[in-house]
Amino acid sequence: QQPVQSPQAVILREGEDAVINCSSSKALYSVHWYRQKHGEAPVFLMILLKGGEQKGHDKISASFNEKKQQSSLYLTASQLSYSGTYFCGTEGMNTGFQKLVFGTGTRLLVSP
Amino acid sequence: ETGVTQSPTHLIKTRGQQVTLRCSSQSGHNTVSWYQQALGQGPQFIFQYYREEENGRGNFPPRFSGLQFPNYSSELNVNALELDDSALYLCASSFDRIRTGRGELFFGEGSRLTVL
Numbered sequence: 552q553q554p555v556q557s558p559q560a561v562i563l564r565e566g567e568d569a570v571i572n573c574s575s576s577k578a579l580y581s582v583h584w585y586r587q588k589h590g591e592a593p594v595f596l597m598i599l600l601k602g603g604e605q606k607g608h609d610k611i612s613a614s615f616n617e618k619k620q621q622s623s624l625y626l627t628a629s630q631l632s633y634s635g636t637y638f639c640g641t642e643g644m645n646t647g648f649q650k651l652v653f654g655t656g657t658r659l660l661v662s663p
Numbered sequence: 664e665t666g667v668t669q670s671p672t673h674l675i676k677t678r679g680q681q682v683t684l685r686c687s688s689q690s691g692h693n694t695v696s697w698y699q700q701a702l703g704q705g706p707q708f709i710f711q712y713y714r715e716e717e718n719g720r721g722n723f724p725p726r727f728s729g730l731q732f733p734n735y736s737s738e739l740n741v742n743a744l745e746l747d748d749s750a751l752y753l754c755a756s757s758f759d760r761i762r763t764g765r766g767e768l769f770f771g772e773g774s775r776l777t778v779l
Contacts, residue, residue, distance in 0.1 A: 649711060649760060654705050656705050
């Protein structure tokens with residue numbers, strides 16, 4: 552079942568913060584986050600495994616609430632380069648292979 | 664730049680035809696997955712190949728088939744094309760997760776297929 556992302560779209564001014572949420576109805580093994588710019592390949596941002604960990608990379612961080620099967624992506628002090636569509640990809644338990652189910656995406660536009 | 668290359672980048676086919684899409688994995692990756700991305704949607708899992716064998720499949724009919732070669736490059740074949748097959752087809756390579764514990768996907772830029 553496809554995870555639900557919110558919001559669907561967000562517009563920021565450079566330097567502002569944003570939070571993107573991803574919610575699944577299934578028990579998850581991991582949550583991935585990717586950013587895709589128009590006409591380009593999705594680019595890996597980070598992966599979170601069950602265990603409720605939080606990870607960070609520069610000014611982008613994420614958390615995974617295993618009990619609620621929810622993940623959030625935090626973008627702080629946004630830059631113009633953050634513009635794009637953000638997808639969460641969820642991986643269920645015990646599949647035996649790596650199948651990601653992606654959400655419908657969150658479009659982020661950062662303006663000067 | 665992920666090191667994953669796909670060809671062709673764009674192609675147009677007519678309904679009923681067959682198409683082959685190709686993917687060259689990043690060096691050191693022995694796992695490849697194929698995803699279909701319709702306009703405005705997230706990618707949908709088609710199947711995954713690990714060490715030249717299909718080891719997982721999504722909800723796609725058998726007319727979607729694939730191959731992985733000894734050098735870990737890969738092909739996606741679609742027979743009897745339908746209008747709904749029009750989409751961006753993404754190839755993603757990854758490390759051997761069993762050996763490395765790493766699960767991130769490295770996507771190519773995709774092949775955009777239009778079926779008329």
